[in-house]
Amino acid sequence: MQQESLVEYGSRRVIITITAIFCALLEIVDTTIVNVALNEMKGNLGATLNEIAWVITAYAIGNVIIVPMTSWLAAQFGRRNYFAASIIIFTICSFLCGNASNIWELVLFRFLQGIGGGALLVTSQTIITESYPPEKRSMAQAIYGMGVIIGPTLGPPLGGFIVDNYSWPYIFYINIPIGIIATILTLQYVRSPKYAEKKSGRDVDWAGIGLLAVAVGSLQYVLERGQEEDWFANSTITMLAVVSVFSFFFFIWRELTTKNPIVELRVLGNGNLRVGTILSFILGFGLYGSTFIIPLYTQSILGWTAQQSGALMVPAAITTAFMMPLIGNMLQKGVKPQYLVAIGMLIFFLYSFWGYKVLTPDTGKDAFFWMLIFRGIGMGMLFIPITGLSLSTLKGQQIGQGAAFTGMMRQLGGSFGIALITTFMAHQNNVHRNDLLAHVQANDPAVQQRLHGMELSFIGKGLPPDVALQSAYKAMEGMIMKQVAVMSYMDVFLYIGIMFLICIPFVLMVKAKQNKPVDMSEAMH
Known part of the structure; x- marks a missing residue:
């Protein structure tokens, strides 16, 4: 096999790069864009809160199932064909999601959309990387990384804009024109590497x-x-x-x-890849966890709209996009990836600690700006070096298998992060509520004075005295619960930051053989 057979030049490389980034963006934006539309879907489809949550769950399950198999599927059907088929499945299911007439139809089509989308992320990474010569591959990772980091941030403001101005099916319909164009460009420009002999149906690892x-x-x-x-x-x-x-x-x-495994686990014998999969998990935890927690805090505590919450994240995403080429350039010049990862984790700790200090029941918008810029810098310094470190000592087919592992672990890290954050917050809410109530005694003169002032305020608004007193108690309870929620959000920021800080010494202990660019020209998918 020719080492450089897949390297492209000039306008072909530009077209392939744009096509692959759009496909990666389609997949990632779709993981977060529905979050802001759930309420409207719930009313429109007559679903319960539990049922509507399946719209997110089904997509994630389809996604995570297919990612580890992308390497094998690309070898079976040819990478170009598999990539194009994935875009087509994703696009058709987007149309079907928008046309769903009940909740379970929508859930089924979201699951199938997730199956189509799972391949887009990992395969687009390899397509971009293989289109560049070895000396420019760190820059290729930077270009791909922009899509991966910016995608989760674009979802909420875009979803908020569509829901506010149109209706929820349009969050799916916007995928259709992009999907059609991407399919045509993929079939026209993307080339497949030569693969080993395909397996017959009998040799497929169905079990x-x-x-x-x-x-x-x-x-x-x-x-x-x-x-x-x-x-x-x-x-x-x-x-x-x-x-x-x-x-x-x-x-x-x-x-x-087995003789023909669907996922080649032996590739995890590579030490750098093992470290890289763990770091990818932590990156996913931080990336998706913080993308989940900030809009939740601004909407539930500060009363912002979905569009305002999403817009808050845009400067951080632009910062990350600005950082990516700089980091890619540093890696090309031989800077060790573990040093960049360690600095990125330290910056992410500072961002988290900043969040811990800045959160209040009425934090102003300006207080978030520099804190989120730090998040953007930290994310920019983590993504490409972690990918480079993971794949630096792999060769040929192993690179595709390694990329699938890191992609799956990043996704699972996000799922674990969101699950742990919601559980931890529910626990901390109880702890802080009990602590605060222990200090708010009904016979405390300061509490009595506060209640009396609120009661008079309600009487001034025309309420009878007995109703005014009840309203004052309810308002007091509301203030306590708001403070409790803020303290729980503060704890989340603090502990995520500590997790990143603890990882720094372990990252510095990694012995990476990464002074030359990662050669991905024989990647499998």
Whole structure:
């Protein structure tokens, strides 16, 4: 196989790069764009809160199931064909999601959309990287990284704008023209590497496919739904957690013993990739966790609209986009990726600690600006060096398999992050509520004075004295609960920051053999 057979030049490379970035963006934006439309969908489709949450869960399950298989599927069908088929599935399912007439139709089409979307992210990374010569591949990672980091940030403001000005089906319909153009450009310009001989139907690891789908599907369900279903007090969650553990055990055993595994686990024997998958998990935790927590805080505590909350994140996303080429350039000049990762984690700790200090029940918009710029710088310094570190000592087909592992771990890190954050906040709410109520005694003169002032205020608004007193108590309870929620958000920021700080010494201990560019020219998918 020719090493440079997939390198492109001039306008072909520009077109391939734009096509792949748009496909990656389509996939990532769709993970967050629906969040702001759930309320409207709920009313429109007559669904309960629990049912509508499945719109997010189903997409994530489809996504996580397909990502580890992308390497194998690309080898079976040819990368260009598989990539184009994924775009087509994603586009058709986007149309079907917009046309869904009931909640379970929407959930089914979201699951299928997730299956189509899973390939877009990992495969577009390899397509971009292989289109560039080895000396420019760090820059290729930077270009791809812009899409991955900016995508989750673009979702909420774009979704908020569409919901405010049009209606929820249009958050799916906007994918259709982009999907059609991307399909045509993929079939016209993207080339497939030569693969080893394809497997016949008899040689396909059907048992591995089944075990993987059950294992990650069950795990994703547990993570997405655990908090709402009260975790292991719920029999379904308990059963699926057990199923997931056993399925993973048998999946690992199967993949290590079968002749033609669906996922090549032996590639994890590479030390750099093992470290990289752990770091990708932590990156996903921080990226999706903070993208989840900030809009939640600004909307529920500060009363902002979805569009305002989303717009708050835009300067940080622009900062990350600005950082990516600089970091790619530093890596090309031989700067060790573990140093950049360590600095990125320190900056992310400072951002988290800043968040811990700045949150109040009425924080102003200006207080977030520089804090979020720090987040943008930190994310920019983490994504490309982690990818480079993970894949730096892999060769040929292993690179595609490694990219699939880091992609899946980033996704699972986000799911674990959101699940842990929601559980932790529910726990901290109880702790802080008990602490605050212990200090708010009904016979305390300061409390009595505050209640009396509020009661007089309500009487001044025309309420009778007994109703005014009840309203004063309710208002006091509301103030306490708001303060409790703010303290829980503060704790989340503090502990995420500490997690990143603890990782720094371990990152610095990694011995990376990364002074030359990562050669991805033989990647599998």
